[in-house]
Amino acid sequence: xxxxxxxxxxxxxxxxxxxxxxxxxxxxxxxxxxxxxxxxxxxxxxxxxxxxxxxxxxxxxxxxxxxxxxxxxxxxxxxxxxxxxxxxxxxxxxxxxxxxxxxxxxxxxxxxxxxxxxxxxxxxxxxxxxxxxxxxxx
Numbered sequence: 001x002x003x004x005x006x007x008x009x010x011x012x013x014x015x016x017x018x019x020x021x022x023x024x025x026x027x028x029x030x031x032x033x034x035x036x037x038x039x040x041x042x043x044x045x046x047x048x049x050x051x052x053x054x055x056x057x058x059x060x061x062x063x064x065x066x067x068x069x070x071x072x073x074x075x076x077x078x079x080x081x082x083x084x085x086x087x088x089x090x091x092x093x094x095x096x097x098x099x100x101x102x103x104x105x106x107x108x109x110x111x112x113x114x115x116x117x118x119x120x121x122x123x124x125x126x127x128x129x130x131x132x133x134x135x136x137x138x
Contacts, residue, residue, distance in 0.1 A: 005082075005101035007075035011055040012082045016096050016133070018048035022106040027098055029111035034065060034072065038081050041111045042095040050094050050135040052083055067121045070128070073137065085135060086128045093128050094135035 001022060006013035018025060028042045029035070035042070044050075052073060054060050062071040070086040085094045098107055116124065 003101045003103055003106075005104070007080035007082055007100065008078035009075060011059045011077055012073065012075050012080070012100075013053040013055070014082050014096060014100060015051045015053075016043075016045075016048065016101065017050075018045040020045060020048075022103075023108045025098075025107045025109065027107060027109050027111040028095075028114045031113060031115040032066070032117070034063075038097075039099065040081055040097045041099050042084070043098045043107070044093075044095045044131055044133040046131055046133060048133050050083065050096055050133045052085075052094070052135065052137045054138065067119075067124060069121055069124050083135070083137075085137060086125070086132065088125060088129050092135045092137060093132035094137075095128075095132055 003016040059076045061074040061076045064071050070084045072081050073083045074081045081097050082100045083094045083096050
């Protein structure tokens with residue numbers, strides 16, 4: 001399945017490809033302050049792919065906090081976070097904000113509440129390597 005979407009103003013566009021049926025795409029509701037305040041619901045598929053296309057690079061904001069092991073990609077114009085990305089072993093992995101998808105309503109799983117506060121940086125990177133989607137940003 002291919003899903004398209006992006007930020008509200010269209011500067012950041014996403015294309016998510018997965019072999020999972022829409023009803024099986026996992027959704028996560030992260031309990032951190034950033035995700036709660038932005039209303040983000042995350043998804044990833046390690047067997048899928050994610051492309052983030054940037055219209056105006058000056059309007060791309062990269063935000064790190066906490067352990068600083070990933071960057072949130074947000075649009076400076078409209079404020080929507082579209083993905084969180086992490087560089088590992090020379091490759092980019094990402095979690096997608098499913099709320100940025102045009103067809104978000106097709107994803108029917110209830111978001112699983114998650115809390116990663118107890119993870120070490122090493123544990124966090126290992127989880128991302130195992131569970132996040134291979135990605136390209138450009």
